[in-house]
Amino acid sequence: MRDVGTxxxxxxxxxxxxxxxxxxxxxxxxxxxxxxxxEFARDVVLLKYVGLQPVxxxxxxxxxxxxxxxxxxxxxFVGGLRVSDEATVEVAKMVLVGKVNKDIILRLNRHGxxxxxxxxxxxxxxxxxxxxxxxxxxIGFVGRIERVDVDVLEHIAQDxxxxxxxxxxxxxxxxxxxxxxxAAGAIARALGxxxxxxxxxxxxxxxxxxxxxxxxxxxxxxxxxxxxxHVTGGMRPKLQAAVEAIHGGVSFAHIVDGRVPHxxxxxxxxxxxxxxxxxxxx
Numbered sequence: 467m468r469d470v471g472t473x474x475x476x477x478x479x480x481x482x483x484x485x486x487x488x489x490x491x492x493x494x495x496x497x498x499x500x501x502x503x504x505e506f507a508r509d510v511v512l513l514k515y516v517g518l519q520p521v522x523x524x525x526x527x528x529x530x531x532x533x534x535x536x537x538x539x540x541x542x543f544v545g546g547l548r549v550s551d552e553a554t555v556e557v558a559k560m561v562l563v564g565k566v567n568k569d570i571i572l573r574l575n576r577h578g579x580x581x582x583x584x585x586x587x588x589x590x591x592x593x594x595x596x597x598x599x600x601x602x603x604x605i606g607f608v609g610r611i612e613r614v615d616v617d618v619l620e621h622i623a624q625d626x627x628x629x630x631x632x633x634x635x636x637x638x639x640x641x642x643x644x645x646x647x648x649a650a651g652a653i654a655r656a657l658g659x660x661x662x663x664x665x666x667x668x669x670x671x672x673x674x675x676x677x678x679x680x681x682x683x684x685x686x687x688x689x690x691x692x693x694x695x696h697v698t699g700g701m702r703p704k705l706q707a708a709v710e711a712i713h714g715g716v717s718f719a720h721i722v723d724g725r726v727p728h729x730x731x732x733x734x735x736x737x738x739x740x741x742x743x744x745x746x747x748x
Contacts, residue, residue, distance in 0.1 A: 487519040490521065497528070501727070504577075506724075510730070522629045537557065550607045550643040583629050584618065589617065594634040611652040651714075664707070664708065666704060
């Protein structure tokens with residue numbers, strides 16, 4: 467009866483979300499733990515089967531760092547963004563497009579839904595410009611997305627699950643590393659997505675980063691904006707991307723603990739949810 471109750475609780479959400487686009491930023495432990503990788507693939511396939519239109523956007527920071535360390539390259543972050551010279555971007559592109567993206571696609575295919583891999587270069591999906599860190603520091607070839615051309619995504623999403631690697635190029639053809647949170651938010655805005663979801667390695671947005679019990683279950687975009695100056699590390703780009711997505715017409719943004727099995731389904735299809743839900747300002 468408990469299982470039946472769970473299905474009945476999910477039913478109105480499945481009905482509400484049917485046919486809607488859900489952009490999922492995939493990262494953190496959900497990408498590195500073998501069991502969680504399989505659970506994520508099954509969950510995304512389930513979303514497609516019940517009528518949602520999932521779009522997966524991924525980074526691959528731990529893999530990039532691992533390969534850079536193996537090559538004896540310096541690894542440095544400023545404001546949650548990877549400092550990226552030309553060699554770093556070359557490694558990032560090889561790892562994200564050639565390895566991580568294909569691994570995700572293979573798992574989705576194996577669990578029952580065909581997937582297609584893309585990066586910002588495919589179909590001119592992203593047009594990118596160079597950006598600085600939040601404090602103004604020069605961090606090299608780190609790009610900010612100026613435009614998303616969703617034609618190729620919309621065609622693919624009709625029959626496949628698009629999986630997008632967060633790299634792109636500028637008008638002159640220079641490649642850039644792009645923060646995957648920003649890429650997910652930009653894609654969600656351009657697609658007019660109903661929701662954008664950011665998987666991370668904490669319980670959600672925490673009032674006190676040292677206290678995992680201080681999760682903020684819901685907040686308005688105005689509350690997040692007011693708090694941004696006091697947020698540091700990897701949570702800042704997630705909150706920034708969430709706010710920009712909301713301002714761009716996305717109905718809701720969610721920050722979800724990817725360490726929890728089936729966290730996507732628990733956040734989407736249960737009354738309580740498990741993460742932080744960000745809504746438009748009231």
